[in-house]
Amino acid sequence: MILFSLFALVPLSALGAFSVQTAKELILNIVTNEVDHVARDKVELLKRWISERKADIAVVAGSSILSSTDPYVIAAYLELVRTNYRVYSGFAVFSRTGQLVYSTSADSPVPDGAEWFREALKGRLFMSDIFFDPERMDSFFLISAPLPEKTGDIARVICATVGTNTILSAILSVSLGRTGECYLVNREGMFLAHKEPHRILTENIAQSESFKNIFNARSNRITYIDYRGIEVIGSSSRVEGTDWALVVEQDRDEAFHAAGTLTRYISLVIAFSVLAALASAWLLSRYVAMPIHKLSTAADELAAGRYDPNLINTKRRDEIGLLLKAFADMAEKLRHREKDLETKVHLREAELKETGVELQKTQQAAVRSQQLASMGQLAAGVAHEIRTPLTSLKLFLESVESDIEVSTEFEEDFHVAMKQIKRMEDTINRFLDFARPQEPLFSDVCVEDLIKDALLVVGPRARQQETVIALDIKPSLPTVRGDRKQLCEVLVNLMVNALEAMVLRGDLKITACVQPFSNGEKQSEHVRIDIKDTGPGIAQEQIPKLFDPFFTTKATGTGLGLSIVLSIIQLHGGEVLVSSGEYRGATFSVIIPSAGKNKGKNDGKDTDS
Numbered sequence: 292m293i294l295f296s297l298f299a300l301v302p303l304s305a306l307g308a309f310s311v312q313t314a315k316e317l318i319l320n321i322v323t324n325e326v327d328h329v330a331r332d333k334v335e336l337l338k339r340w341i342s343e344r345k346a347d348i349a350v351v352a353g354s355s356i357l358s359s360t361d362p363y364v365i366a367a368y369l370e371l372v373r374t375n376y377r378v379y380s381g382f383a384v385f386s387r388t389g390q391l392v393y394s395t396s397a398d399s400p401v402p403d404g405a406e407w408f409r410e411a412l413k414g415r416l417f418m419s420d421i422f423f424d425p426e427r428m429d430s431f432f433l434i435s436a437p438l439p440e441k442t443g444d445i446a447r448v449i450c451a452t453v454g455t456n457t458i459l460s461a462i463l464s465v466s467l468g469r470t471g472e473c474y475l476v477n478r479e480g481m482f483l484a485h486k487e488p489h490r491i492l493t494e495n496i497a498q499s500e501s502f503k504n505i506f507n508a509r510s511n512r513i514t515y516i517d518y519r520g521i522e523v524i525g526s527s528s529r530v531e532g533t534d535w536a537l538v539v540e541q542d543r544d545e546a547f548h549a550a551g552t553l554t555r556y557i558s559l560v561i562a563f564s565v566l567a568a569l570a571s572a573w574l575l576s577r578y579v580a581m582p583i584h585k586l587s588t589a590a591d592e593l594a595a596g597r598y599d600p601n602l603i604n605t606k607r608r609d610e611i612g613l614l615l616k617a618f619a620d621m622a623e624k625l626r627h628r629e630k631d632l633e634t635k636v637h638l639r640e641a642e643l644k645e646t647g648v649e650l651q652k653t654q655q656a657a658v659r660s661q662q663l664a665s666m667g668q669l670a671a672g673v674a675h676e677i678r679t680p681l682t683s684l685k686l687f688l689e690s691v692e693s694d695i696e697v698s699t700e701f702e703e704d705f706h707v708a709m710k711q712i713k714r715m716e717d718t719i720n721r722f723l724d725f726a727r728p729q730e731p732l733f734s735d736v737c738v739e740d741l742i743k744d745a746l747l748v749v750g751p752r753a754r755q756q757e758t759v760i761a762l763d764i765k766p767s768l769p770t771v772r773g774d775r776k777q778l779c780e781v782l783v784n785l786m787v788n789a790l791e792a793m794v795l796r797g798d799l800k801i802t803a804c805v806q807p808f809s810n811g812e813k814q815s816e817h818v819r820i821d822i823k824d825t826g827p828g829i830a831q832e833q834i835p836k837l838f839d840p841f842f843t844t845k846a847t848g849t850g851l852g853l854s855i856v857l858s859i860i861q862l863h864g865g866e867v868l869v870s871s872g873e874y875r876g877a878t879f880s881v882i883i884p885s886a887g888k889n890k891g892k893n894d895g896k897d898t899d900s
């Protein structure tokens with residue numbers, strides 16, 4: 292706003308000041324020329340008039356009538372001249388000795404010691420300074436001239452008293468506004484003619500700036516302080532042949548009245564322009580600068596993520612309104628995008644957290660696997676070390692049994708010892724099988740045959756504890772590729788666990804079916820065998836530990852059965868699943884890739900035993 296005002300006002304003020312200055316100079320020139328012109332005209336008029344008066348006296352002095360000794364003759368002549376020329380208030384003729392010969396009026400000038408008389412006697416035409424007669428309220432001056440005889444000697448002197456009223460009233464009246472005036476001063480600084488008669492020959496302006504300006508060429512200034520102490524524009528002109536100067540002056544204030552008016556007008560225009568500039572600047576600031584400032588603040592807020600849509604709420608339909616609306620739309624879209632991004636980031640964070648948990652679990656599992664592997668190695672070493680002396684002990688006891696007769700008192704203890712040794716040997720062998728698994732001998736195996744082989748092993752025990760076994764083998768089952776002995780061991784292990792879980796009575800259901808398997812684009816068939824019991828089931832927290840070696844809940848268990856099952860099935864490229872809950876029984880599922888050949892024998896009917 293300030294800049295706008297400065298740019299608008301500085302040139303305007305300069306133009307105004309220049310106009311006022313030019314107007315003043317112009318007015319000064321015009322007034323100066325005018326007063327100059329008037330002064331020269333008036334001086335010319337006065338000069339001409341004085342010359343005429345001098346010429347009059349010269350003519351009168353040259354008249355032979357004035358040589359007459361008869362005063363009546365002289366009187367008639369001089370009265371005639373006086374009445375014809377009106378400007379003369381009187382004529383007087385004096386003898387060489389100063390005696391009055393004739394005078395047209397009673398108050399004739401006195402020649403004793405008077406300059407006009409002396410000069411005339413010297414044969415020169417003389418004009419005196421002006422003097423003021425308060426009684427007649429008129430100014431006069433004297434013109435004297437010698438009256439020579441025929442011999443050339445000066446016998447008499449004529450002196451005319453000239454009234455200046457007519458000429459001076461013509462000279463003093465000037466049409467220069469209200470304050471324009473014209474006056475006559477002599478070299479001593481006395482007023483000789485002035486529109487105010489009381490100043491004539493009473494006031495001396497020798498010390499005033501006007502006087503210095505009139506008679507001192509070096510201080511010839513256009514404007515100066517006059518005898519009244521007022522600044523005036525003036526011009527003066529000397530009256531040739533006299534010590535007089537005619538001055539024409541006009542008050543500076545009056546002369547510059549027009550310039551003053553112009554200055555007032557220009558000031559008014561500048562004031563109006565200031566107001567207009569301020570109003571324009573205010574409008575510009577309110578309707579352009581402020582909305583743009585708001586927009587910039589909103590952009591900053593948007594960048595800082597604190598954007599408030601109310602900041603640039605507008606109903607304007609002009610370009611600024613369109614700009615604000617475009618910004619608001621953009622901010623809204625950015626806000627939506629930011630929200631989307633935030634949601635995506637949160638999702639990613641949750642995924643990362645999940646992945647982190649999984650990773651942690653995997654790391655824990657890896658550590659545990661490593662610990663188990665070390666433990667397994669150690670245990671395998673120990674088992675190996677124990678098996679040799681155990682075998683020796685077993686052989687020794689067998690030879691003792693055949694060589695010496697064991698008394699009936701110790702026979703039972705002997706058999707218990709043998710049984711325990713055998714059990715220890717079995718456990719060690721199973722452990723060693725697990726620790727150093729045999730390489731599977733692959734062949735196409737019929738799943739139904741496999742299940743029946745396993746049932747042959749566990750059948751006696753099932754019958755012993757009155758367990759009902761149900762078989763559901765789907766027809767046309769494909770064969771599986773695997774080691775028949777190892778796969779049979781897997782099924783036996785799972786069936787024994789199921790029977791052990793049920794203790795007395797219960798239902799054991801064995802199902803075999805095809806399970807489609809998809810590995811990316813590759814589709815294949817797997818065979819699934821489920822072994823389901825009606826035992827107490829497995830607690831959820833125990834399920835992850837089931838396949839760990841040595842995990843057992845049984846008093847005489849080894850905890851190796853499921854570990855061996857898992858390692859054999861993994862060697863066959865399959866997997867083992869468990870589903871159970873407490874008191875709901877347990878289902879162990881073995882899934883093995885099929886060999887693709889159909890060797891199924893079952894007609895699809897369930898078999899119970």
Ligand code: ADP
Binds near residue numbers: 844848
């Ligand atoms: P063991 O039979 O020597 O205990 P396993 O590895 O075969 O070793 O089994 C480990 C544990 O799994 C068992 O102690 C038992 O707690 C649990 N288990 C396995 N099968 C079943 C089942 N069918 N029902 C309930 N628990 C089972």
